[in-house]
């Protein structure tokens with residue numbers, strides 16, 4: 001293994017140099033990959049030298065999401081200590097179902113869950129887990145809600161006429177999860193959003209009342225804290241009022257925006273989260289932790305056990321359920337996604353995490369103000385969001401993003417809201433500074449200028 005660690009250091013060194021010099025990599029068209037890379041698998045093995053060459057080339061051709069020119073998705077930014085934690089978790093290769101196999105890593109995970117629970121403002125005997133991504137933590141919330149309001153669903157299938165509610169700006173996993181859990185996509189009521197991308201509370205309540213009147217049982221409101229396109233926050237206090245009025249499970253999908261719980265300045269964006277039944281947050285989005293680290297916490301510990309626990313005598317040998325988190329997880333084998341986040345948190349403290357979040361908002365403000373001040377731009381997004389959505393001159397966002405991708409200097413995507421399409425710039429890399437945004441806009445304007453010039 002020591003030889004492979006030396007090889008790792010060699011390849012990683014080349015990657016870090018390339019990141020610094022070149023930024024995100026120019027893409028290779030999928031059909032041409034075999035021209036550049038030695039990827040084919042064969043019956044015979046290869047020498048270490050050929051292997052190293054093949055692996056190095058593969059690594060150097062892979063999109064460099066950790067550079068300061070990657071603005072394409074909702075994660076970015078490398079923190080050394082988090083990576084150290086991740087690398088060691090890989091080396092240890094524990095599975096987080098029992099204390100017997102996970103050892104002190106189980107405590108590491110519990111500490112993270114307890115602290116997050118406190119930051120949300122939950123009280124009492126809360127419980128949670130870490131799952132592979134926000135789609136799955138949303139799914140876990142839906143399953144707990146289903147089992148709470150149709151207590152035999154997990155034995156006999158859903159028998160009640162359950163209905164879930166979510167905004168049109170919600171994460172796309174809500175529809176998929178409705179299919180997976182036997183609810184059916186058609187039993188999700190999609191609620192219109194207001195002009196800021198927030199779920200319309202008046203329409204939500206109207207739908208709930210209509211459904212009750214027709215004999216259905218509203219069982220889940222999925223609120224969003226940080227929508228993927230505009231980065232908007234639903235009004236959680238108002239949603240919690242409806243939860244109380246109609247006895248519905250309230251889940252806050254805060255995969256993206258939940259990180260504001262760390263910041264005194266921005267925590268107000270999730271006011272009311274403490275009244276929810278479950279809350280999910282992705283440390284791999286705004287919290288600079290490697291993909292993936294998706295956390296769900298519920299105030300109803302018993303519901304986690306009710307929905308996810310199953311006996312397995314070959315696995316659970318000794319120790320109480322409390323320290324055998326396999327009893328409350330959706331998977332059996334579960335990687336240690338806790339250590340990387342713990343390593344970051346331990347090293348910089350809660351205040352250091354707050355700094356990460358506040359820096360992202362500060363950079364978003366800088367980028368938004370650049371767009372606002374320049375008449376060649378049209379802004380579509382709002383304050384208190386780390387997403388900056390805009391168009392430049394009359395260049396269609398899709399065309400501009402595709403050309404930037406082809407050139408391989410910066411990577412950014414586009415989004416849609418109501419009838420508009422626009423570039424979606426996301427400020428989720430705490431390592432970026434104003435100069436990185438200046439460079440971003442310069443490259444974007446240059447590329448747009450070329451597109452316009454080539455029209456004639």
Ligand code: ABU
Nearest residue numbers: 072073074134171228
């Ligand atoms: N849940 C992942 C969202 C990806 C994106 O909007 O970039």
